[in-house]
Amino acid sequence: MPAPTLLFYCRNGFENDVRQEWQGRYAASGSWEAGEGYALLHAEAQVDAAAWHASNWIFARQVLAVLGRVQLGERDRLGPIVDALASVARPGRWSEVWLEHPDSDAGKPLSGFCKRFAPIVAQALSERGWLAPEGKGPRLHLFFPAQSEAILAEADPEQASPWPLGVPRVRMPTGAPSRSTLKLAEAFMTLVPDADTLLKPGMVGVDLGAAPGGWTFQLVARGLKVFAIDNGPMKGDMALHPHVKHLREDGFRYRPKNPVDWLVCDMVEQPARVAQLIADWFSRGHTRHAVFNLKLPMKKRWSEIERCFGILEAALDRTELRYTLTAKQLYHDREEITCYLGLTRSAQAKRRR
Ligand SMILES: C[S@@+](CC[C@H](N)C(=O)[O-])C[C@H]1O[C@@H](n2cnc3c(N)ncnc32)[C@H](O)[C@@H]1O
Structure with missing residues (x-):
């Protein structure tokens, strides 16, 4: 198996801390690419099994295995994604698909786009038989650093954060005296x-x-x-x-x-x-x-x-x-x-x- 590329979500500005944490814990080499609110590690060897569990990380909110990256045109975003997925897809490979964006000033405006695009992507994958909602397969993540690029990744739901963007939804309770x-x-x-x-x-x-x-x-x-x-x-x-x-x-x-x-x-x-x-x-x-x-x-x-x-x-x-x-x-x-x-x-x- 080739050495994996890992995609981490984190708080904007803490990408370097994900890298430091990686080096501190696993002492493994690889090259890093940092965006705003995410980082990519191109590992040089197989990765310690513990590293795939999002709950083991302090600075990373989510950990995903990258399947590919595609540049997207303005007119047809679905076509290039489906084409790129075709090389790794098989019947019922994924249990579901999530569309996500970085938690950053540049990423947050993509939230509406992800919501609108998600059912279109899910339908396209279902029509091809790649989604098996009842199955136990990995979850497919389409991560959009921008509307012009998608990083295709997947995760075992047992190991990954169970929340979109790796952020749990917590409601402000009535009567609490502070946001803390x-x-x-x-x-x-x-x-x-x-x-x-x-x-x-x-x-x-x-x-x-x-x-x-x-x-x-x-x-x-x-x-x-x-x-x-x-x-x-x-x-x-x-x-x-x-x-x-x-x-x-x-x-x-x-x-x-x-x-x-x-x-x-x-x-x-x-x-x-x-x-x-x-x-x-x-x-x-x-x-x-x-x-x-x-x-x-x-x-x-x-x-x-x-x-x-x-x-x-x-x-x-x-x-x-x-x-x-x-x-x-x-x-x-x-x-x-x-x-x-x-x-x-x-x-x-x-x-x-
Ligand atoms: C960030 S606030 C705590 C907010 C609180 N957890 C909440 O949810 O409302 C920090 C508090 O620590 C208190 N504090 C700092 N040093 C302290 C000390 N040595 N002994 C007692 N309280 C201290 C401050 O008075 C302040 O109210």
Whole structure:
């Protein structure tokens, strides 16, 4: 099999971080092409199986295997795409087809075009017998960096991000006191394995840097009782809610009297200092699960992430604790990433993704 070309979707401006992450994790060579909100890797050898799982990536939202690239005329866009696909198609090869564009200023205006063009493409593929909606085949992605070019790619739906553009849809909940609430909601959807069973009514959580209360809102909405730590004021319902105890204390010094189920932390601080704090909570048995943000520097972001993970792993490796550590630059994150660290009973211990 020839070495693959991979297409990554990412936040606009973070294409180089995808490359750094690739080099940091897989140390494999290849040549890179970066657009705005996406990057292409022409690998020189077969790719580590773990790299195909979008959930393993921090900076990449989606990972696809490139099948080909076509230039499109203004009059006939369908013809060149069908012709290019004909060389790789076979009956029922794809379970569905998605039309996508980069998440960038240049890419967003293509959203309407993709929506209008999608049923036309799907019909053309169905007529040729290439789509098998009931099948378990890969999903075909037509990615348009511009209306004049399509990158044809595919992914195993079991490994790829399940959301178009790799962006989960999270609705702003009524009554939430800040838009940051969307970050924690997205983290529960994407980062925390089985969040619905790990977050249960009656559990206790601590929110460090809680004000005005967007993250606390998410915990309360799942039935948790929350200690909200911040010198600033909580707002709206979170200022008065019977399940919220607001403590005006320093989030770095506060420790709970009894162990809690969940710790969340959104304090704007040096990432290594936050990592040290989280490591301390786990080493001392104060919590079993944590979601926290690491605000990244403008440069050398990957090496800062490695440093922070090193702090967490070194602390946990000194204990007998088994854990899962996952991280992602969420759609609602900017110059930061969000991490989940959770203790696990499974035999597959000390796993980092
Ligand atoms: C980004 S905001 C948190 C937003 C919150 N997660 C939400 O969803 O509404 C950061 C908060 O961290 C608080 N903060 C920063 N340093 C802190 C510290 N050492 N102790 C407690 N709170 C701190 C700030 O007062 C600020 O309210």
